[in-house]
Amino acid sequence: GEGIAFLANDTRGQATIAMWGAATPQPTRISTFAVENAIQQYPVTNDAISYTYTQSGHEFYVLTFPSADVTWVYDLATQLWHKRAWRDPAGVLHRHRGNCGASFGDDIVVGDWANGKVYALSQTTYTESVDEVPNLIPCIRRCRHITTDLKRQFFSDLQIQFQPGVGLAVGQGADPECILRWSNDGGFTW
Numbered sequence: 167g168e169g170i171a172f173l174a175n176d177t178r179g180q181a182t183i184a185m186w187g188a189a190t191p192q193p194t195r196i197s198t199f200a201v202e203n204a205i206q207q208y209p210v211t212n213d214a215i216s217y218t219y220t221q222s223g224h225e226f227y228v229l230t231f232p233s234a235d236v237t238w239v240y241d242l243a244t245q246l247w248h249k250r251a252w253r254d255p256a257g258v259l260h261r262h263r264g265n266c267g268a269s270f271g272d273d274i275v276v277g278d279w280a281n282g283k284v285y286a287l288s289q290t291t292y293t294e295s296v297d298e299v300p301n302l303i304p305c306i307r308r309c310r311h312i313t314t315d316l317k318r319q320f321f322s323d324l325q326i327q328f329q330p331g332v333g334l335a336v337g338q339g340a341d342p343e344c345i346l347r348w349s350n351d352g353g354f355t356w
Contacts, residue, residue, distance in 0.1 A: 167187060168187045171216070180202065180206060181211055183229065196245070200247075201247050205231070210231070210234065214231050221289065227240040227242065228264065230262065230265070231261070237261045257351055261279075273286040274286065
């Protein structure tokens, strides 16, 4: 955008994320209570690193906490936060592989923190190569808890609206399907 985003401490010494620029003459809080609460649980926050990039009209602020092994991303267009991660062979999620980012020609490239390689971010590639082994990028969607006065709610009907993708031409993802089941091992079996 027309400013900078940064990790800071508020007047009470609690971690917060703010933006400051032409449209905001004073720093404005952009983090949510949930993001701030998560950050405050990390044992170390002064090792945080960040970068920004723009893709398809969305400007992203990528904030990584190496010691906590977590990456948070803010989308300026939607003003929403999400996490990014990669999944190791044991199914454990870790911080995003991108440690830094830059525009290069028509691509957004990121430097891998673990192996020093440079990768292009793509909206049409659903795998990442980790040590030359293709690895599906985890896409986990969760909704907020739905409660009434902090009590369980029961519904007789459920309607899910989404826009499905078209899939890949060949290989994994060539025959996409929507499933409404659960996985106890991070999405490897259902």
